Amino acid sequence: MKELINEKGLRIDGRRVDELRPLKIEVGVLKNADGSSYIEMGKNKIVVAVYGPKEVHPKHQALPDRSVLRCRYHMAPFSVDVRKPPQPSRREIEISKVIREALEPALILEEYPRTAIDVYLEVLQADGGSRCAGITASAVALADAGISMRDMVVACAAGKVSGQVVIDLNDVEDKEGEADMPIAIMPNLNQVTLLQLDGILTSEEFERAFEMAVNACRTIYEVQRKALMDKYFGKAGEE
Amino acid sequence: MMSVVKKSIVVEQLRRAQMIELLSKEKRLDNRGLMDFRPITIETGVIERANGSARVQVGNTQVIAGVKIELGEPFPDAPDKGLLVVNAEVLPLASAYAEPGPPDEDAIELARVVDRGIRESHMIDLSKLALIPGRKVCAVFVDVNVLNTDGNLLDASSYATVASIATSKMPKFYVDENGQIRQSDEIIPLPINGIPISITMARIGDTLIVDPTSEEEAVMDARITLVVDENGNLCAGQKGQPGTLNFDQVKLATKIAKAKAKEIREIIKEGIMRNVKG
Numbered sequence: 001m002k003e004l005i006n007e008k009g010l011r012i013d014g015r016r017v018d019e020l021r022p023l024k025i026e027v028g029v030l031k032n033a034d035g036s037s038y039i040e041m042g043k044n045k046i047v048v049a050v051y052g053p054k055e056v057h058p059k060h061q062a063l064p065d066r067s068v069l070r071c072r073y074h075m076a077p078f079s080v081d082v083r084k085p086p087q088p089s090r091r092e093i094e095i096s097k098v099i100r101e102a103l104e105p106a107l108i109l110e111e112y113p114r115t116a117i118d119v120y121l122e123v124l125q126a127d128g129g130s131r132c133a134g135i136t137a138s139a140v141a142l143a144d145a146g147i148s149m150r151d152m153v154v155a156c157a158a159g160k161v162s163g164q165v166v167i168d169l170n171d172v173e174d175k176e177g178e179a180d181m182p183i184a185i186m187p188n189l190n191q192v193t194l195l196q197l198d199g200i201l202t203s204e205e206f207e208r209a210f211e212m213a214v215n216a217c218r219t220i221y222e223v224q225r226k227a228l229m230d231k232y233f234g235k236a237g238e239e
Numbered sequence: 240m241m242s243v244v245k246k247s248i249v250v251e252q253l254r255r256a257q258m259i260e261l262l263s264k265e266k267r268l269d270n271r272g273l274m275d276f277r278p279i280t281i282e283t284g285v286i287e288r289a290n291g292s293a294r295v296q297v298g299n300t301q302v303i304a305g306v307k308i309e310l311g312e313p314f315p316d317a318p319d320k321g322l323l324v325v326n327a328e329v330l331p332l333a334s335a336y337a338e339p340g341p342p343d344e345d346a347i348e349l350a351r352v353v354d355r356g357i358r359e360s361h362m363i364d365l366s367k368l369a370l371i372p373g374r375k376v377c378a379v380f381v382d383v384n385v386l387n388t389d390g391n392l393l394d395a396s397s398y399a400t401v402a403s404i405a406t407s408k409m410p411k412f413y414v415d416e417n418g419q420i421r422q423s424d425e426i427i428p429l430p431i432n433g434i435p436i437s438i439t440m441a442r443i444g445d446t447l448i449v450d451p452t453s454e455e456e457a458v459m460d461a462r463i464t465l466v467v468d469e470n471g472n473l474c475a476g477q478k479g480q481p482g483t484l485n486f487d488q489v490k491l492a493t494k495i496a497k498a499k500a501k502e503i504r505e506i507i508k509e510g511i512m513r514n515v516k517g
Contacts, residue, residue, distance in 0.1 A: 069481075082315065090347050097344045104481035175316070179359075181476070191483035195463065197476030199359050206473055206493055214486070 035145025043127035281510025291407025311378030321368020433469030
């Protein structure tokens, strides 16, 4: 196995085990959408648009007591090393499902009966952890669209690389590391809305990874908040 | 899976109220305890034309898995490894509410979570399935057909997949002096390293239960599946459904999964051994 952490305890991109990649979130980047956001997390570049609440097409999908949330996670063909054919892969279909299930608990869909809310995630460049970055950005876009929410949703992965528990795995660590565990939480309600695990973890490693991922989510949540505050209340300090 | 359960808001709310009332007394509609699985039966070698096969019943849920082993080309990012491909279909005969057509997102999730458990536990030593690295490898195709749905398709499909792989037999392939792949008369098993056990739990209200039925799945808030490898470590997981788990419930789920996996592993192993002996 390739060494992914050096003798100084630094990772291949120079980070410590509990250090996040550079993170940037922008709000309202697309004019046509009701809400939108753009996130860069390491080399991940993802743009998210929210359309809705709007009329449901096809009509039979409509629910009498609530809105229907629909999510589409899609990777641009040029987002990865080997061109990805544009039609949705099985992986993208599964990720779309788990993203929808991660966001839905935070939305008060009962306020918009017989409508649909569409969330479109376009991964322009992927760098490991794109579903987490996508969830973090989607929650911001939903807030930007003015959808009633119980809490934000914020996601980050933890995992195991060269025998050590780390957070926010990059592409190489994701592919060559021992385990990857993306989680999403509602940071104020302390609820887990997404949890996946790929790879072997002992109970102790699981608990440590879970705790580190939750702490990372709380850090990312502050960036989400600031991005929204900057848009709606002006840059901090300018008021 | 939810797609094969007919939903009615009124019935759902009534059932849910009844179910939560029962669960608060640690009882379930079918008189099981919260941590009890339904009876599990495993028959292997049920399809002679397949390299391996298993029919698994968990209560009224019934699935059949078949393994076909063929020669194929490796993935470019893993040139020295064999292939594992898991596919799942909920057949229209499985429920009044299942429809024919390509796998929907529930069936895709089902196949991918089963695949994850097998792959991440390293159940099959894929490095032993490479024949000419980068060009020719053995490809293990597992197709899971759901015949009857009554909840917990994830665990039933996982057990059927595990049992069918563990009892698979294939001709021994080798590369001759001219670099051609040949098939010998010798019949060998797949290179197996121990088996993963999937444990699916549902949260209804504040209660976690294992092995939910269709009725329970129709009212559950959230689902969590954890897969435990031969050494008792977690190797795969998936939360499902648009509901949440709190931090304590996640920890509790890992403890339940480990304890139940020990018990279920004996049942699966017994099912596999019966075939190997017979």
